[in-house]
Amino acid sequence: MSLYPLSFVRRPASGLFRHSAFCILHSAFFLLSASAWAGSNLVVNGHFSDTNEFLHGWKYNYEDTGNELMAANHTHVAVTNEGSKNHVLALQANKILLWDIGQGVMVDSDPIPVAPGGRFKLTISAKSTGPNCRILVEGYRWKPGVKPHAHPKLKEVRKCYRFAQVYFGAEKAGTMGGISPAMGWTKASQTFPDEKMTKLALESFDKVQFLVIHIAAFSGTWKDPEWVYLYVDDVELERINK
Amino acid sequence: MSPFGLQHELIRIGRILNRWQAEIRTVLLIAAALASLWLLTLSDLVFRYQRTGRLAAWLLLMAGVAVGLWYVITALRTRRTPEGVAARIEHTFPKLDNHLINTLQFSQRTNADPMEQQYVERNAPDWSVIKVPALRDRKTQWRSYAVLFLAGLTLIATGAWIGGAWNNALVRMLNPFSPRTPTTLAIIHSVTPGNSTILKGAALALACKVSGKKGQIVYLDLWPEDDKRSVMKLGRMTGDGEETYAYQIPRIATGYQYRFRAGDAVSERFTVQALPPLAFSRIEVAVTPPTPRLRQGSAGQARLGGQRFDGLTATPSIPQDSILAFDLKCNREITSATVMTTNPVSLLSPDRGQSWSGQVVLASTRPLVITARDAHGATAETTLKIEIIPDAAPMLRIIAPTGRTRLAAGAAPRIQWEVSDDFGLTQVRLETIAVQDKSTGQDSIPGTQVQEWPLDGTRAFATNWNGEGFPFSMTEPLAFRIVAVDDRAGGRNGAGGEPNRTISAPIIFEWNTPKDVASQNKAVATKLAEAVKGLVERQRENLEKTTKLEAVQQTAKPAEWQDTAQAQQVIRKIAGQLIADPKKPLGPLTEPVRKLYLGTMAEVVDVLTRVSGAESAQKTVLAKRAILLETRILRVLTGTEAGLDTVKRNQEITGLLGQLDALVKGQDTALVQTKASVTNAVKLNAALVDKQDRLAGALTEFVQACRKDATTLTASDMAFSKILIQIADGCESNKLAALMLKAAECLQNKQPATAIPPQSKTLAALTEFQKLLNGWRIQEATQTASDMREALQEASKKMDKLIELESKSVEAMRETLRQEDKSKKPLDDLEEEYVELHEQMKDSLLEIATDLQIFPELPVGNDLVEDVFQVYEEVKQKLGTDKAAIQEIGLQKEDWLLALNDALKDTKKRIDDTETWLPADADNRKALTENFDQAEMPKVPIIPMPGEMEDIIGDLAEQEEELEKKSDDSATNQGAADILMGWDIKEGEWVSYSGKGKSGNTRPDHKEQDGRSNVGRSGMADGETSAGSGKINAGDENIDKRMTQDSSQSGQVQEDGHSKAKATGGGKGSGYGDELGMAGSGPRRDSKITQGSELGLQAMLKRNAQALYARSELSHVRTGSLDEAIRWMQQAEGAIAKGYPAQQVREFQRNAVTALKKSQTELGGAVMDSADATAPTAPPIDDQLAGVRDEAPSAYRELVSEYFKSLSSAP
CATH class of the missing domain: 2.60.40.10 (Immunoglobulins)
Known part of the structure; x- marks a missing residue:
């Protein structure tokens, strides 16, 4: 298996092509933003098919957090072809990552601006060769002291809410997503927030200005010295109320 | 031809040849110039040169001509040798062979051989064959002229063909300075x-x-x-x-x-x-304050805002009439500059427009506008941002008396006042005026001056005039007024104007006869008794009515509730009038009624008003509250009514004692003055005679009062009654009144020496009586104090018993709950097991004592994370985990924790964490840990806290209550300075000092636990908090009183919110929140700070004043307005403690000082009754105060306070 950015996946674009692609992508982004109320996918590059920029719309390098445990996270993240699926997100892990220290491997989407009072549905496909997962949407708001602007980055916003995570297994509860190697490619979804929110939850939910999709490989099984993978594709987030 | 002639001829021919060559070159030069001119003219037609182009072309042409001329000149100046010319001739005329040149060369030799001499001596060559014109190069000459012709022809022909445009261009080229434009x-x-x-x-x-x-x-x-x-x-x-x-x-x-x-x-x-627009680059203004103010020295200068300031940026405050000297400059040269005050004042420039200066007098309060204009007509204008301090009139405040005053017969008037001015005072006068004179202000009718205090520009003046040396009648009312004049002289900086003058309102004194005083006092006492009795009746009646309404609240009409509210309002109004009466009829009972007025009475009106509109459930609560409050009011009012007689008696006794004190003091002063007048006759004046006469009258009044009070006090205080009779008899038997009158007569007859014996005798007798009364005072005060002390001690013992009983009850209840009833016996059997339970309690106490031993001394970080932000996590709890059985595990002590602490001691670096989340099940693990001995535990190093921390919280996981209690871990002292945190947020088996704790979604265990954490949930932790602020969330609901050592550390924590938590665990030495914390019963801990605080000083002053007041009351010494001063001190102390604006605190303190000064005046001299109660200007309850602190942002609180103050002080 070859991992992005090897040449067979990456197709260097000519200047004209690159420029065109850039324009198209941006147009698409704005169109997507504008049509958010219409229930379309709010995630940029949710299918990981953007080959012009590696993991465009996603954060995978956490060196800026200063957390040494996460400093090498980006070396375990790739976009690859898995079976019949082209361009899927691959999170690579071993026992140290999953259990011994247990920081896992993760990616986060860029912050998605949302209007207050929304209910959303996150749909995602995943496959694992060992790791379990935690896939959920987190609510963020502007960090104190940051002047609001149109293209916030994760380091400019602050977490204030964690919505219920996506459960792939039969039990729709717990701290892990419940994906296992035997399940193959599995599609699951989660609707949030809860319709009956407590006062405490409501206080925090009212602060949410952005949504970030958090995908992490944790726990599960491993086959040292081989790597095990969590594959993710077709990430779709839509607003289900008007 | 001789050789010399030959040589000369050859030189001549050479010159001819040069001329011919120069001619050719000249012709060619002209031709070239014409050609160039043709070319340039042609190019001008095409390119239409500008002036520069034309000039360049012309210069090029001229340069060419110059070169050509030089070339011509060089042709003319060429030196040709005779040999060369000879050679040229021989070349043209071959017939000469080379004979010519040979002859020339041989003739030049000085030692020529004979052959050569012979050759020379032969005849010269045939010169006739030589035709000089033949030497000319005709071909070249013809060609050069041809070129010239062609050039001229071309120029002319082109001109003829093109026409005027050619000539125009030609002229433009020939004269580049011509304004001629191209065609x-x-x-x-x-x-x-x-x-x-x-x-x-x-x-x-x-x-x-x-x-x-x-x-x-x-x-x-x-x-x-x-x-x-x-x-x-x-x-x-x-x-x-x-x-x-x-x-x-x-x-x-x-x-x-x-x-x-x-x-x-x-x-x-x-x-x-x-x-660029014209702008000021510099405006420097030098301020010269008005001349009188200069006398005030540097302090005055500093107050006026300094000598010099930047007029563009500074905003100083400048007194009116100051001289302002300007020095300004603009961003370029200007032609004029003016300063507009009332008229425009032009400034002058010493350096031709670069800078401008001048000066103006700040005569008005109108803004100063500076205008500058430049040569281009542009103007710049700016207004000087200065605050002009107008010279206000002096501020005059009469401290005492505050209204129309009635004096007892013989009492001298006393006036205390303060005057202040913003710049300086020159004079303060006390005048008498006609009583009916109502004129005020500048139009007031001049009065008769009593005394003048000349002042030399001082800004504040205060005095206490006691009527010394001023003769006055005791029958007619007397009116005074005070006039204060400031130093705004006419010549100040040439500004002109009159000095400001402030005139007080008339201060009127009246004298009453003893009979009048007695009748007035009686009337007042009767009126007061009736008022209080009526008040009690009203309150009792309204309470009954409220009680009835409460019983039928569902059917009661809103109007009925409103009636009760109105009745309460009337009661409050009457109570307000009583406490506002400056005569203080309630005496020491005023304060309880004042508290009632400000608190309970106001609240009950509000409660009763809200009852009618409330929902039924709320109505019940409000009605019961109203009854409770009304009962409280009735109780206080009944107590007040019962205490009125005592108050009256005390007032009478105090008044009597005060009269005697005043008599002694007055007679003593009169004696001293009389002795002085023996040697200095000037001091024997009418005032002294009047004073001695007044003292005689006062003594008569005192004797009458003694007899009267002895009669009335016989029933209540027999001993005091006997003393009074003894004193009255003594006065009469010693004929003290007669002695005093005799002394007055002697003084009137200018015989001071004769007056001294009766005066001395009188003083001695009065002093004896004073001693007698002082003895009684001390005895009574001692007895009263002893009674009070006993009562307090008794009350204290009762309180101790109650506290002990309460503590025991709590301990017993907690232990009962802690002990599991495994026998399942009914509760009725509990009594039988009491003995056994008691033993268990003993064990329990021992256990607690053991627990207290395990905790090491808490390491103190004193570090606060100011930015703690909360993340809420939605958790899908796993089914059935709320009922999962509790698993008990035992854990040994971990030595690696000690090694970890040792390693961290040096690094001081925080350990990074992995991702953390809330568990989806309840805590079903009970950890029982082995603890270190305290000796094993090294000092835990403190790792510095980060700038921000993330707190994660979720709704509490569901778990059965019993299981929740069973899952409580044991207390532990296995502590780590820092540790890797991540995964599920649960209560672990180790203590952590890293402050990484999260609020989580489970309740903290019910146990003592130290460590360091953020705000989190309420629990029994005894550690230190590291969060600068945060919300305390619901946690352990069964908080017991703390059993471990106190762990409050320095630092201040602000509470963001509160979820009915009972305790926060650990904490900082100070903090504030919206709700009160749980009451504790720990030992008293005094502050270790030795330096006094403002609050402490204020509290100490208040305590001293209270003690003085209490002692005075006990000893029947008059207190004047001391109670008022104490009240203001109390308010000042409260304001400091609550962090109110300093301005408000200052106002309370100022009021306290005023009350103290008033007391000083009231107590300082002769007996002076209180002011007339009929016209209190502002009752104490409605004092004009700065507004209380509200929810306005801190930056605006002072402003809001000022606003409310101005509202409250408005007429």
Whole structure:
């Protein structure tokens, strides 16, 4: 298996092509933003098919957090072809990552601006060769002291809410997503927030200005010295109320 | 021809040859010049040179001509040798062979051989064959002239063919300085504005007038200084005479060069210079305050804002009438500058417009406007941002008396006042005026001066005038007024004007006869008794009515509730009048009633008003509350009514004692003055005679009062009654009144020495009586104090018993709950097991004692994380986990924790964490840990806290209550300075000092636990908090009183919110929140800070004043307005403690000082009754205060406070 950015996946674009692609992508982004109320996918590059920029719309390098445990996270993240699926997100892990220290491997989407009072549905496909997962949407708001602007980055916003995570297994509860190697490619979804929110939850939910999709490989099984993978594709987030 | 002649001839021929050569070169030069001129003329026709081009071409032409001329001159100056000329001749005339040159050379030899001499001596060559013109190069000459002809012909022919344009161009080329324009199809007649200057930001119109053939296009070429050239197409010429084309630049931001092009015509390139707007670059202002103020020295100068300031930025406060000296400069040269006050004042420039200076007198409070103008007509204008301090009139405050005053017969008037002025006072006068004189202000009728205090510019003056040396009648009312004059002299800086003058309102004193006083006192006492009795009756009646309404609240009409509210309002109003009476009829009972008035009475009105509109459930609560409050009011009022007699008696006794004290003091003063007048007759004046006379009258009044009070006090205080009779008898038997009158007569007859014996005898007798009464005072005060002490001790013992009982009950209840009832016996059997339970309790106490031993001394970080932010996590709890059985596990002590702490001791670096989340099940693990001995535990290193921390919280996981209790872990002292945190957020088996704790979604265990954490949930932790602020969330609901050592550390924590938590665990030495914390019963801990605080000082002052007041009351010593002073001190103390604005605290303190001064005046001299109660100007309950602190942002609190103050002080 070859991992992005090897040449067979990456197709260097000519200047004209690159420029065109850039324009198209941006147009698409704005169109997507504008049509958010219409229930379309709010995630940029949710299918990981953007080959012009590696993991465009996603954060995978956490060196800026200063957390040494996460400093090498980006070396375990790739976009690859898995079976019949082209361009899927691959999170690579071993026992140290999953259990011994247990920081896992993760990616986060860029912050998605949302209007207050929304209910959303996150749909995602995943496959694992060992790791379990935690896939959920987190609510963020502007960090104190940051002047609001149109293209916030994760380091400019602050977490204030964690919505219920996506459960792939039969039990729709717990701290892990419940994906296992035997399940193959599995599609699951989660609707949030809860319709009956407590006062405490409501206080925090009212602060949410952005949504970030958090995908992490944790726990599960491993086959040292081989790597095990969590594959993710077709990430779709839509607003289900008007 | 001789050789010499030959040589000369050859030189001549050589010159001829040079001329011929110069001629040829001249002809060629002219031809070349003509050709060049032709070329340049032709090029001008094509290129239409500008002045520069023409000049360059002309210079080129001139340079060529110069070179040619030089070439001609060199031809003329060429030196040809005779040999050369000879050779040239021989070449032209071959017949000469080389005979000519040989002859020439041989003749030049000095030692020629005979052969050569012979050759020379032969005849010269045949010179006749030599025709000089034949030496000319005719061919070259002809060719050069041909070239010249061709050049001239070309020039002329071209001119003839082209016509006038050629001649025009030719002239333009020949004279580059000619204004002649090139010949074009279009003509640009004029361009406006040409070379000009314009202000930046202004509009610029560029225009040209052109004429020419139709169809030609007019362009404008623009070269901005900060951009590349741009070309504007202005239009196409119509050919109808002279046309104008213009282009408007709406806003000039930079300089331009421009030119117009019309067809083939091109204008000159013009320049427009853009000037920045005229602005002041420097305004320096030197302030000279008004002359009188200079006397105040540096402090005065500092108050006036300094000597010099920057007029562009500074905003100083400047007193009126100051001289302002200006020194200003603009960003370029200006032609005039003025300062506008009431009239424009022109400034002068010593350096031709660079800087300008001048001075004005700040005579009015109108703003100063400075205007500057430059040569281009641009103006700059600015208003000096100064605050002009107007010279206000003096502030005059009468401290005492505060209203129309009635004095007892013989009492001297006393006036205490303060005067202040913003700049300085020159004079304060006390005048007497007619009682009916109502004139005020500047129109007041001049009074008779009593005394004058000349002042030399001092800003504050205060005095206490006691009528010393002023004769007055005791029958007619006397009116005074105070006049204060400031130092605003007419000549101050030439500003002119009159000094400010403030005149007080009339201060009127009246004298009552003893009979009048007695009747008034009686009337007042009766009125008071009736008022209080009526108040009690009203309250009792309203309470009954409220109680009835409460019983039938569902059917009661709203109007009935409103009636009760109105009745309470009336009660409150009457109570307000009682406490507002300056005579203080309630005496020491005033304060309880005042508290009632401000608190309970106000609340009950509010409660009763809300009852009628409340919902039924709320109505019940409100009604019961109203009854409770009304009962409280009734209880206090009943107590007040019962205590009135005691108050009255005490007042009478105090008054009597005060009279005697005043008599002793007055007689003593009179004796001293009399003795002084023996040696100095000037001191024997009418005032002294009056005083002695008044004392005799006062003594008579005192004796009457003694007899009267002895009769009335017989029943209540027999001992005091006997003393009074003894004193009255003594006065009469010693004929003290007669002695006093005798002394007065002697003084009137100018015999002071004769007056001394009766005065001395009287004083001795009065002093004896005073001692007698003082003895009684001390005895009574001692007895009263002893009674009070016993009562307090008794109450204290009762409180101790209650506390002990409460503590035991709590301990027993907690232990009962902690002990599991495994026997399942019914509760009835509990009594039988009491003994066993008691033993268990003993064990329990021992256990607690053991627990207290395990905790090491808490390491103190004193570190606060100011930015703690909360993340809420939605958790899907796993089914059935709320009922999962509790698993008990035992854990040994971990030595690696000690090693970890040891390692962290040096690094001080925080350990990074992995991702953390909330568990989806309840805590079903009970950890029982082995603990270290305290000796094993090294000092835990403190790792510095980060700048921000993330707190994660979720709704509490569901778990059965019993299981929740069973899952409580044991207390532990296995502690780590820092540790890797991540995964599920659960309560672990180790203590952590890293402050990484999260609020989580489970309740903290019910146990003592130290460590360091953020705010989190309420629990029994005894550690230190590291969060600067945060919300305390619901946690352990069964908080017991703390059993471990106190762990409050320095630092201040602000509470963001509160979820009915009972305790926060650990904490900082100070903090604040919206709700009160749980009461504790720990030992008293005094502050370790030795330096006194403002709050402490204020509290100490209040305590001292209270003690003085209590002692005075006990000893029947008059207190004047001391109670009022204590009240203000109390308010000041409260304001400091609550962090109110300093201004408000200052106001309370100022009021306290005023009350103290008032007390001083009231107690300082003769007996003076309180002011007339009929016209209290402002009852104490409605004092004009700065507004209380509200929810306004801190930056605006002072402002809001001032606002409310101004409202409350409005008439």
